[in-house]
Amino acid sequence: MTATLPTATDPQPGTRTAPARRTPPGGRPGAGPPAPARPLVRFRSSRPDLLLCGALLLVTVLVQGWNITDFPTLSDDEGTYLAQAWAVQQGDGLAHYTYWYDHPPLGWIQLAGLTYLPSLFLPDSMTVASMRCAMLAVSAASSVLMYVLARRLWLPRWAAGLAMALFGLSPLSVVLQREIFLDNLAVMWMLLAFCLAASPNRHLWHHFGSGLAAATAVLTKETMLVVLPALLVTMWRHSHRDTRKFAVTGAITACVLIGLSYPLYALLNGELLPGSGHVSLIDGITYQMGREGSGFILTPGSGSNGVLRSWLYYDTVLPLGGLAGAVLLLATFLPRALGFARAGGTPMSVTARALAGPALAAAILAVVAMRPTGYLPAMYVIQALPFLALVLAGGAAAVTHAVLRRGRGPGERRPRVWARWALLAVLAASAAVYVLPRWYEGNRTALTVDANAPYRQAAAWLGSEVADPANTRVLLDDALWLDAVHHGFEPGLGAIWFYKADLDPAVTRTLPRGWQDIDYVVSSPTVRRDAVNLPNVRAALEHSAVVAVFGSGEDRIEIRRTDRPAPGDAGAPAAPADRPSGS
Amino acid sequence: MGDLLYTSVFIAVVSLALFWMAAFTLWWQMHAWRTPEVLASTRFDRPDGEGRLAFSLLLPARHEQAVLEHTIDRLLESSHTDYEIIVIVGHDDPGTTAVAERAAARRPARVRVVVDHHEQKNKPKALNTALPSCRGDIVGVFDAEDQVHPELLAHVDHAFRSTGADVVQGGVQLINFHSSWYSLRNCLEYFFWFRSRLHLHAEKGFIPLGGNTVFVRTEVLREAGGWDQDCLAEDCDLGVRLSSVGKKVVVAYDSDMVTREETPGSLVSLLKQRTRWNQGFLQVYRKKDWQQLPGRGQRWLARYTLMTPFMQAASGVIIPLNFAVAVFLDVPVGVAIITFLPLVTAMVTFVFEIVGLHDFGRQYGLRVRFVHYVKLVVGGPFYQVMLAGAAIRAVWREQRGQVEWELTSHTGAHLTSTAMPEATSEAASTSASASASASTAIREDSRR
Numbered sequence A: 001m002t003a004t005l006p007t008a009t010d011p012q013p014g015t016r017t018a019p020a021r022r023t024p025p026g027g028r029p030g031a032g033p034p035a036p037a038r039p040l041v042r043f044r045s046s047r048p049d050l051l052l053c054g055a056l057l058l059v060t061v062l063v064q065g066w067n068i069t070d071f072p073t074l075s076d077d078e079g080t081y082l083a084q085a086w087a088v089q090q091g092d093g094l095a096h097y098t099y100w101y102d103h104p105p106l107g108w109i110q111l112a113g114l115t116y117l118p119s120l121f122l123p124d125s126m127t128v129a130s131m132r133c134a135m136l137a138v139s140a141a142s143s144v145l146m147y148v149l150a151r152r153l154w155l156p157r158w159a160a161g162l163a164m165a166l167f168g169l170s171p172l173s174v175v176l177q178r179e180i181f182l183d184n185l186a187v188m189w190m191l192l193a194f195c196l197a198a199s200p201n202r203h204l205w206h207h208f209g210s211g212l213a214a215a216t217a218v219l220t221k222e223t224m225l226v227v228l229p230a231l232l233v234t235m236w237r238h239s240h241r242d243t244r245k246f247a248v249t250g251a252i253t254a255c256v257l258i259g260l261s262y263p264l265y266a267l268l269n270g271e272l273l274p275g276s277g278h279v280s281l282i283d284g285i286t287y288q289m290g291r292e293g294s295g296f297i298l299t300p301g302s303g304s305n306g307v308l309r310s311w312l313y314y315d316t317v318l319p320l321g322g323l324a325g326a327v328l329l330l331a332t333f334l335p336r337a338l339g340f341a342r343a344g345g346t347p348m349s350v351t352a353r354a355l356a357g358p359a360l361a362a363a364i365l366a367v368v369a370m371r372p373t374g375y376l377p378a379m380y381v382i383q384a385l386p387f388l389a390l391v392l393a394g395g396a397a398a399v400t401h402a403v404l405r406r407g408r409g410p411g412e413r414r415p416r417v418w419a420r421w422a423l424l425a426v427l428a429a430s431a432a433v434y435v436l437p438r439w440y441e442g443n444r445t446a447l448t449v450d451a452n453a454p455y456r457q458a459a460a461w462l463g464s465e466v467a468d469p470a471n472t473r474v475l476l477d478d479a480l481w482l483d484a485v486h487h488g489f490e491p492g493l494g495a496i497w498f499y500k501a502d503l504d505p506a507v508t509r510t511l512p513r514g515w516q517d518i519d520y521v522v523s524s525p526t527v528r529r530d531a532v533n534l535p536n537v538r539a540a541l542e543h544s545a546v547v548a549v550f551g552s553g554e555d556r557i558e559i560r561r562t563d564r565p566a567p568g569d570a571g572a573p574a575a576p577a578d579r580p581s582g583s
Numbered sequence B: 001m002g003d004l005l006y007t008s009v010f011i012a013v014v015s016l017a018l019f020w021m022a023a024f025t026l027w028w029q030m031h032a033w034r035t036p037e038v039l040a041s042t043r044f045d046r047p048d049g050e051g052r053l054a055f056s057l058l059l060p061a062r063h064e065q066a067v068l069e070h071t072i073d074r075l076l077e078s079s080h081t082d083y084e085i086i087v088i089v090g091h092d093d094p095g096t097t098a099v100a101e102r103a104a105a106r107r108p109a110r111v112r113v114v115v116d117h118h119e120q121k122n123k124p125k126a127l128n129t130a131l132p133s134c135r136g137d138i139v140g141v142f143d144a145e146d147q148v149h150p151e152l153l154a155h156v157d158h159a160f161r162s163t164g165a166d167v168v169q170g171g172v173q174l175i176n177f178h179s180s181w182y183s184l185r186n187c188l189e190y191f192f193w194f195r196s197r198l199h200l201h202a203e204k205g206f207i208p209l210g211g212n213t214v215f216v217r218t219e220v221l222r223e224a225g226g227w228d229q230d231c232l233a234e235d236c237d238l239g240v241r242l243s244s245v246g247k248k249v250v251v252a253y254d255s256d257m258v259t260r261e262e263t264p265g266s267l268v269s270l271l272k273q274r275t276r277w278n279q280g281f282l283q284v285y286r287k288k289d290w291q292q293l294p295g296r297g298q299r300w301l302a303r304y305t306l307m308t309p310f311m312q313a314a315s316g317v318i319i320p321l322n323f324a325v326a327v328f329l330d331v332p333v334g335v336a337i338i339t340f341l342p343l344v345t346a347m348v349t350f351v352f353e354i355v356g357l358h359d360f361g362r363q364y365g366l367r368v369r370f371v372h373y374v375k376l377v378v379g380g381p382f383y384q385v386m387l388a389g390a391a392i393r394a395v396w397r398e399q400r401g402q403v404e405w406e407l408t409s410h411t412g413a414h415l416t417s418t419a420m421p422e423a424t425s426e427a428a429s430t431s432a433s434a435s436a437s438a439s440t441a442i443r444e445d446s447r448r
Helices: A047-065 A076-090 A106-114 A116-121 A128-152 A157-169 A171-178 A182-197 A204-220 A222-238 A244-268 A281-289 A303-314 A317-337 A347-354 A356-369 A378-383 A385-405 A414-448 A453-465 A478-486 A525-533 A535-542 B002-029 B036-041 B065-076 B094-106 B123-133 B152-163 B181-204 B218-223 B234-244 B267-287 B296-328 B333-363 B370-399 B405-414 B419-430
Strands: A474-476 A495-497 A520-523 A544-550 A557-562 B055-060 B083-090 B111-116 B138-141 B167-169 B172-174 B214-217 B249-251 B259-261
Touching: A047 A128, A047 A157, A047 A171, A047 A414, A076 A106, A076 A116, A076 A128, A076 A478, A106 A116, A106 A128, A106 A182, A106 A204, A116 A128, A128 A157, A128 A171, A128 A182, A128 A385, A157 A171, A157 A317, A157 A385, A171 A182, A171 A303, A171 A317, A171 A378, A171 A385, A171 A414, A182 A204, A182 A222, A182 A356, A182 A378, A182 A385, A204 A222, A204 A244, A222 A244, A222 A356, A222 A378, A244 A281, A244 B333, A303 A317, A303 A378, A317 A347, A317 A356, A317 A385, A317 A414, A347 A356, A356 A378, A356 A385, A378 A385, A385 A414, A453 A478, A453 A520, A453 A544, A453 A557, A474 A478, A478 A495, A520 A525, A520 A535, A525 A535, A535 A544, A535 A557, B002 B181, B002 B296, B002 B333, B055 B065, B055 B123, B055 B152, B065 B083, B065 B094, B083 B094, B083 B123, B094 B111, B111 B123, B123 B234, B138 B152, B138 B218, B152 B167, B152 B214, B167 B234, B172 B181, B181 B249, B181 B267, B181 B296, B181 B333, B181 B370, B214 B218, B214 B234, B234 B249, B234 B267, B267 B296, B267 B370, B296 B333, B296 B370, B333 B370
Parallel strands: A474 A495, A474 A520, B055 B083, B055 B138, B083 B111, B167 B249, B172 B259
Antiparallel strands: A520 A557, A544 A557, B138 B214, B167 B214
């Protein structure tokens, strides 16, 4: 029955088309927000948007889902995260070995939730290959968010579709988004944060939610921290000057408070500061910051350069094209933002302003990757993919706009209009000719190649050929660990992550005689690569003989039995008293 | 083990309850800033020229000869053409009466004086005394020390006509945030209440009105039987009664058109003022008019709003206790994290208060210094203690049947309970006149 005063604008959500335009108090007439250049999009009620997004989603899910278990090769990290998710599901704490603050645990806690139902009905499906399907859900969510974000950044419909396609269908994306990486989850949260920051309602609690989502992203994968400034820029640009101070402060507060829950967790466990006899958050951070650098990314032969090459092997358009676009956008945006250039409305500036946030994110991530002393992991590029795709799509939109509209008068002659369209067609065709064959080739590999046969065979061998798995100790890499556990090996001290044999005191203690307390080593490429620095693992490899080989060449997987006198007796596995009690 | 489980569950439940309470309060407190459109809608619309409604402005004054003249002069500057000012004075207050009569003699067409002959005086009695002699379409209420903007009536006039409202509540703002640490918080409370929260109440159809700058259609007011003379928060009560029977209430806040006031002159008088409000809220709650509200959500809002002071007091005690229990007892880490949730909302509230203080400074062109922000944060817990004290006092007094200031003051001469000294000191602190009798304070809210 009661209401606040009616105003020029209708306060009902969903029907609003223009920002509030009333005279603000205190004699600031005409002070309005940076006006959106295009009508605000109501995604849920726009049928063409839903159809386009739905169709693209279907294609993305098909391409990413087909052959997902067989390509790419199972990675050690996937095994690590999924095994820790399994530990969470089992109620064993945050990991089945001592959790040592290597990463914030939120990522695999989410993974545990995501895989909870399937693993409830099919416990044996809790292995890396089959649980990649869970990542399909993450990638689908990210794709939709990508489209929504593109529209909220005022890209035209086709450009939003392009951004979504670039993000979901680039061979680089297909390969990386299939894998169980924390980065994929973090990207989903960060995209949500950007979507909320660019909410057309400019609602205080949307911005607050954006801060929460951003904090979740950071707690999922800590490297997302560097993207936060770009999020802030996006939020700043999309908030209204009258409510901005509340919105932005609220978002920052939300982000900081949620982010602080991680150190708080460490503090409550008495593991915030380093000390003897326990792990600590500070130790974990020190380890991550002090990881041996992989060299400058452009120095041939350095580790980082190898990683870069592996990315470019799958796709050049998204990483290089996107980065170039980001630099270009920032070059047009920054002088304006800093007040160096006169205000004006070139066609570029609309896109540049809207995409300033994503472009900044891409640029920051690139700069961080260029640190000569930093460690560049292979999955690093995942965080940049959405921003690169947005910038590239925005660049395409800007070029199209320039070609069709630049210098166009009201009564332009027909041939000239045709010439514009012809030029556009040529540009589009050449882009397609360049991109499509490469993508086709890359995605064909992803859809057909079986790279994981050796892993499957090795897992099957462990299940069928080992007589007494419960009393057998085997060193293997993380990707196979869950398979071994399902086959009856004891998690943690029977099936052992190979590097724990040297690095985790709680495990080393149960191997008083070194390699002689181990029955088998499953020698995968990762094991062979890292054994150099791991004395126990190296000794086990040296004192063992191959009993089965799967695959050939560099990628082969060998199962080796150690030369210990009589497997199964003499203190293996260790007495229960030696078990770590979990974290 | 079982004990620990029970403790954990108990702590978790309490924490979650507190969390939701604080979260809801915060949500409502931030109502006006939800979107730019909502913020724009909280302001007055620009009036469309001539006013067409006639106003009767009630100005109860008690021992306020020092400020009354200025207030009347300021009201006479109004740009509106059709209004009368009715000054209500007590029969035992010759000083104020003289000032009022002088003004009436100067502007007989505009100013009239009504004398309240009640033995025990309070504000609702004064207002009810004047109600029969109101000639306007709209009755407006001001306090004797209010600084009213000349354009206000024109805007209110427009608001009545453009919205078909039965009640229009304008903004009231305490300004002297620099006076003391508690006045800083007090100002900010007003800011969040009138700037933001009241609009939510108007939107939801349940509203406790403010004590002044409130305008009601005369026939609506007469139909409702005027103000409740026995209620300590007659303003809140009126709003609750009117909105409960479906009257339309409109709230508008413009920083250049608010009625400016000052905080109580001492912490003790603030405590007493708050005690009276809390007790008034409690009375309104017990009168159960709000139960006529049609919507379940509205009734919950009513219940919650009227009980807020008491929940605030409870949470002020429970939050630190809960926190201590979580830290010092050996509860699981997950439970300990849950106990931090209310603290998290409290911190978010703190941050929004800081931003609110900044906005307040901007809106009123006041210079807010760094030290004020520090005071705001540091003073927070102490203010909470004061609020808790006021809430406890209110419950105590209500239980003891101490429902009237007058009663306590009059019989106070032979009372040795807490009631006596507070009544006297309060009247002394509120009245501009040093010779004011302690018996009949109309308001203890302000002090020049």
